[in-house]
Amino acid sequence: MKNTLFSQSVIEEYFHKIDTATSLQQLHDFFSSSKEWLDWLKFHKKIEYDSYNKSKKMLIQHIEKRSEMLRIMSTAKSAIPFWRYFLIGFFILVCIILLFNTSMWFDRFVFHADLPQNPSSGKMVLPFRGILKDADGIAIDTKKDVYFAIYNTPYEGSVLYSGFCVGENGIVPEYNGVFTVTLGTDCGMKPIPEEIFDNNASLYLGVRIDEAEEIAPRYKISTSGYSQDTALLGGLPPGTINTSIPFIDERGSIVIDAESPRIQSTSGIFSLEGQTLSLQTSENTPGNILFQPGIGGNTVVTSGNLGLGDLTPKTRLSVVGIEPYSAIATLKNLATVDEPETSVLNLALATSTDGSNATYVNFYSHATNDELGDLVGSIRLNNNAVVYKTSAADIAEYFQVYEQGPFLPGTVMTISGKGIHRGVAGEPVVGVVTNSAGYVGNMTSKEDHVLIGLVGQIKVFVSTVYGVIHTGDRVGTSNMKGYAAKMIDDSGIVGHALEDMDTQSKAFSNNRCPQESRNMRDDSGNRISCGKILILLE
Structure with a gap:
């Protein structure tokens, strides 16, 4: 039966979570998990086509309704500038587009502790997502007792806060082992005291399933950028949605979830500084790295050596490659004029014109990655002229x-x-x-x-x-x-x-x-x- 894994109670639970979301961040999280669940059912042919479309339309309706409610609730607190309305409307539009263009959607659930949120003064909650798997790596879809504890050390240490979802409140994965829970509110858990985040620079979340040992390592909870209203930074929620503040994930990476993000300095000099800087494209979807100064601008390397294919260049420019059937460098001048100044390469020495030792070009054979090889020829200065030297006769x-x-x-x-x-x-x-x-x-x-x-x-x-x-x-x-x-x-x-x-x-x-x-x-x-x-x- 295709509908064996499709349960109306599960989709209604998603609707309930959307209807009770307290922020755009929560709304996005619930939307993401419900969207992926429906797409997973469709991909594995576990849901009828009509049921799939009907659920998508209902999901849109609940998203729109709750977004409007959040807007009204925010208006009651303070006047909201026009751009906030635009962001909320944009968020709804993105949700609709993603639902009807599944080929554009890509998401991935891992164990992840989000930034702490502050639904009420002095009390904190912590959204948490994870995947339940057995020892063989197979996803668990049955109810499990899950225990949570917050520490200020990655190993051992004293418990600063604890909560659990057990018995009737045990966690039932939504699909394929995926579950979401909000520490400090779900399963009857008491809110997390705010001073835990105020008094500790680093916090770690420990998770235990049933009677098993605590999962190692513990999950680091980001406390950077925490303020009296952690749920809103600069008026926007921290997180991964396009209308959110960029955040630093557990790997130390700054995450900007946008199709073509840009970091722009409107004036002065924009600087990136570090002991070592690395620019690279994604290994999964490789692309180009483009240096493009404005009209009249230049790309300048002021010091050090530049290596192309050479990690340890010994000269100002070093180009190294292994290309058995092509050249490793090409210089072209595509100008069609025939003038004395038209050339491909200028080679210049500061040596006096009556010199006879300085060389313009040296030629080597038997080169290796570490050595130039054997000198077989050169073009050198020769008393106000140029001479070509070669071992040939x-x-x-x-x-x-x-x-x-x-x-x-x-x-x-x-x-x-x-x-x-x-x-x-x-x-x-x-x-x-x-x-x-x-x-x-x-x-x-x-x-x-x-x-x-x-x-x-x-x-x-x-x-x-x-x-x-x-x-x-x-x-x-x-x-x-x-x-x-x-x-x-x-x-x-x-x-x-x-x-x-x-x-x-x-x-x-x-x-x-x-x-x-x-x-x-x-x-x-x-x-x-x-x-x-x-x-x-x-």
Whole structure:
């Protein structure tokens, strides 16, 4: 049966609580619990659709009626400004909207002791909400004896006030273990003496179910901001409703229950100060953090280091990230003009223009979270000019080739009527295939293009076919495709050797020669050896 959990007596009990609410805070609490109970029944299909709608309409009627009564009662005490009427009307409107837009409502019951309220001079009451669960965490829906005690210490200590709901007055959870009770008035409890709140900076509420031990830890009761009329602060009730004073909850958080709250300073400087400040969006519903100064204003960090992805920045600006398929920083100037002043980045040094050591940019590799890594290049000042420093050695360009690859670094390349290919004797030399260029031109990603070094120092494939090469020897093309050798005429020069061929080392052997050339012999009849030496291209 869908109506098994829906009891007319329960909804009438809610109506009774609404009809006897003494403040907007209580009205909100009773409205919240009744609203959630009805929505829970609907979600679990424990109530008929007609009964659900009928109960919602009746709930609205009781809310409107009691709100009007509270207004009349307040008017009898003192004249109320117009904005108070507006707030009461706004509260009623919010209740109606929330009832008919369940997807906009989110509430959560936990054990929670609200701020103390002062319905009559010298006497205090304390609204309390909680959830009854057994040892397995399953909600309890049966009547239970509940005992309450107020202390001024979180552990042990003397009882300053006690009350209970037992026997016929035992607490019956409204649904899913949720219950509400007002200490100092419900279950025949005597009011809480006001001096308990006056004489104690901190108070703690202990709760015991049946004959079990007191639940630990005790619940801290907020006494900050207490005055002779704690139920109204600045004319508004403290609590979580939109028309209430923001309050500090049990976690020390300032709670502002509004869709888009704002803290605004109308003049002067608005300051936030603390040993450490943290701004973060909700983990459940992440959003952006926006810094937006007014027109003509600036966002300024006056001291310290700024880290983006770096919790311990060692420079004024440190950006750290792990992005294997993208950059970690992007600078754009979207201006479409073409003027000398149009640029993306300005780098400036205060060093004299005749300096030659100060750097504009340093480049590192093998970086870690703690270390910059190995310096591989830089852009530095150089006597009223700029110089680019790199550990690479040659200047290269991409050239189209007509042969099939691969073309290993160190391969000599020449040109014929068909185009560029592995070098052979008698043809003009283009350069040497490289993977260590310090400057690269004609950048392309086409597969039929090869990066060829034109100027500088490059490791080149050589052989002993025309003899052993020594430092300073001229090196040129040979009858082994792609391999250089000691020059025997003036044609096909590649460059000058910067080191000797050490034919006794493992770096040179017959096995390092191309397969088709391993049977070749030098002028002395010895099998040739092949390897690489450093050559200055010419």
